[in-house]
Amino acid sequence: MRVLPPLLRRKPAVAVLMCVPLFALILGLVAYPFFHALFLATLNKAETAFVGLDNFSFLFGRQTFWMVVRQSLLFALVAVVFKALIGLAAAHAINTIPTKGQRKWRGMMLIPWVIPPALSTLGWWWLFEPTYSAINWGLTKLAVPAVPWLSDTFWARFSIILVNVWVGAPFFLIMYLAALKSIPGELYEAAEMDGAGPWQKFFYITLPMIRNIIAITTLFSIIVTLANFDIVRVLTQGGPLNTTHLFATYAFRVGIESGDIPLGAAVSLFMFPMLAILAFIILRNVRRRAASLA
């Protein structure tokens, strides 16, 4: 029988070794791109000279950039609120179904989330197509005026939020469903014996018990939603009038399509401090609640 070298017989050493692939992935796919983006954001347009924070100060003087900031926040807030509400309602609805029949509903509800968003958004684009929208075809058959889904600012924003909610709500559903299943049934039985109604049970048992899951899910969703790219890229490419650009699509327009990589990097990094502060606050609250429960 072969004997392991002394180093590998030590459990901490084995643990570190087994984590090496993960560290390599994080270094290669998270840390390196992040620091490279930081580096790029400090260069001039030709990437030949260090300019410090000039790219950021330049951005602060751009009308379009501030419009993108407002739009990104609006998009993320509205989409996350609707995803959370729909996810919660759907999770409750599925949770009331007998366990035996739940699987097929869970599977069906997850479909929008598991389809690659670029593909499913292409399907939505056909529904919203500026001139030959399938939805508008149906509306006109019903004598309802056609809707300018992608060519009017309000409706274009509505469309990208709608698709984002459609794609993202199942994530909330599955997280909330898991949380609901972890709530001990005795709590509800005791509340019923005390005469609590459905709303009282929801507000005084369900919500407090899943509050941490709500917080973490919301945090993840805000990060992912603010960084969204594919839906806007496929549906509107930021139009009309740049009124659907988000940080990622605007960074792409400025950096990749217009060849100003440093300014594009500065745009994409702008959301980092916002998300970092948000993550710090939410995770601190989660830790405090977890500690108080313990």
Place this chain on the structure above:
Amino acid sequence: MGTKATASRRTFMKTAGATAVGALAAPYVKTAYSAGKLKLGLWDHWVPGANEALEQILTRWGEDNGVEVTIDFITSIGNKLLLTAQAESRAGSGHDIYSHAFAMVPLFKHRLVAVDDVVEDILSSQGPIAEISRFSAFLDGAWRGSPSPTGTLSYPTVARRDLFLEHAGIDLTELFPAGGTRDPAKIDGWDWEAFLQAAAGLHAAGRSFGAPLATTPDGSAWLAHLFASYGAAMVDEQGELVVNSDAVREVLEYLIRIAEFMPDSVYAWDDASNNRWLISGEGGAIFNPPSAWAVAKRDNPGVARHIWHFDVPRGPVGRFRAFTSFFWGIWDFSENQSAARDLLRYVAQPEVVTQMLRASQGFDLPMIRSHYNHSQVWAEAEPPAGVLYNYAMLGDERTVFAGYPAPPEIGARIATQQILPTLAALVTQGGETINDAIGWAENELEGVLRG
């Protein structure tokens, strides 16, 4: 195996087709090192069958020269051609030869090897190149791209002659005949005001004129010739900001008027939307190369037989037509630059260009003037007879592209950032005043001009 060494040109070889065109065929210069592999990233042609014809030409050249040629056709829809170029230029790997539309050469000039020897050989044997093409690819004293056998195009007015006659009272075949002599007095009256009247008539008949007012290359193209014909520019030849001008105000006022007669969906159109608008039979006029006609010929012949291509309306300072030159460039990371140079020389030969003009059904335009002499494709295209006769510019039109006359690097960014369509949409859809819209454009252009 390929080599980076630039060998002295050893032999001059006439291609097989050169015989057919006699003394006009330029000698095709082959180096000693044409061998190994070449990977080509080429623009995916709109016209059915054009890719296959090009692939055959290149494969045959590869077989004759012992070069293994592989081709990827990359669509320009969704800016994929530009995005792939950006990825390859940053990664320092990818294809050896890559298709570059006019704005891409200035953007990627730092990664494209100079091909002065190739282009000078071509021009010395075949004559001058269109000035606007030189403007796009002759940068800082060096050629960064060589003429592509496909993709170069212009944006004429494309309209339904039956609808123009019925609803605008204009006989397009008389105004812009397929052959014979044009009447200069009548053509002089074909200006943007006449176009506006025609658009109003078409709109009233439910067959509106449509052109993108969205951030898409076709949107920038038709606005480029409209702006130029009013003498309206964003940035001048010296790189100075000149968007705050009376000429720009005049164009924007015109756009407000003509947008009344365009469908609301133009604010979300992409490069295929105007094609669909005409092919479906719903639209009466667009500005586009002949791809809409070529596809209509296959998919909706009833529409195709009424389509006519002709000159762009005249503005106060002249008549301009948007023109997009396509070049093939060699990346500096190519490991077979010698064979790549040979291929660039070969595809600029008149017989190759002529074959591709035919395969593209006249969609492509040569940028070397003498190449027009070798093809009758625009005169022969049908139905209807003479549909493309005026696509090859015959009148007083001058060529222009979005961003012109700014220096190429600045013009390229004005084009890729799609500032013209957004400016137009701000006043026609966004409800901004003309002065506010110009203020927005100045703010955007500061980003384009920054060092």
